[in-house]
Amino acid sequence: MKNPNDSFLRGRLRSVKFALRGMWLLITTEDSIKAQLFFAIIATILGFCFHISSTEWMIQFLSIGLVLVAEALNTAVEKISDFVHSDYHKKIGFIKDIAAGSPSFAAIISLIIAGIIYVPKILLIL
Template sequence: MNQRKGMARIIAATGYSYKGFKAAWKHEEAFRQEVILLLVMAPLAFWIGDSFTEQVILLASVVLVVIVELLNSAIEAITDRVSTDYHKLSGRAKDMGSAAVFLALFLMILVWGIKLYQLLV
C-alpha cells in the first residue's frame, strides 16, 4: 500500500478536494445554488458586520450550509452507488442528510435575521 506522507499527502488531498468540488458543481443543483448564495452573501457579511467577530459568524453560517450540502451529496451518492432501489435504510440516510441541510439553512437564516433585525431597529 502506497501511503503518501508530508507534502505529497497534502498535494494529493488538495487534488481530491478539487475533484469533489468539481463533481458537486456538475451533479448537484443545490450545491450550485448555495455556492452562488455564498458568493453574494460573503461581501454582505463584511459590509453589515459591525466587528470582525460578527463578520466571521455571518460568513461561517453560509459556509456551513455549503459544507453540510457537500456531506449530504456524498451520502446520497454512496447510497445510490449501493443501490438505486428503495430501501428504508437508504431513505432514512437521505432524509437525515436532508434534515442536516435544513438545520444549517435554518441556522443561517437565524443568524442573518438577527443581524438584519439589529440593523433595522
C-alpha cells in the same frame, strides 16, 4: 488512494488536489450546492453593503461553511446510498431523509444568524 512511495509533502499535495477536485465536482454537478453558493454570495454582498464587523464576518462565514459542509455530506450519503441500493428501498429512503435533514438544520441556523446580524441594521435604516 495513498501511494506508499510518496513523501509526507507529496502526500499532502495529492490530498489537496483530491479535495479541490471534490469541491469542483460539487460546484459543477450539484444544484443544492449551486443554490447555497448563490445565497453565500448574496450574504457576502450584504456584508459589504452593511459594513458588518469582523466578528459578524467570522460568524457569517462559519455559517456559510456549515451549510456547504452539510450539503456536501448529504450529497455523499445520497451517492453512496444510490450506489449500494439503486432501486427504491424503505431503509435507504429513511437514511437519505435523515441525511437531507442536516443541511436543513444548517440552513435554519444560518437564517437565524443572518437575522441577528442584519435585522438590527435594516431597522436602523427604517
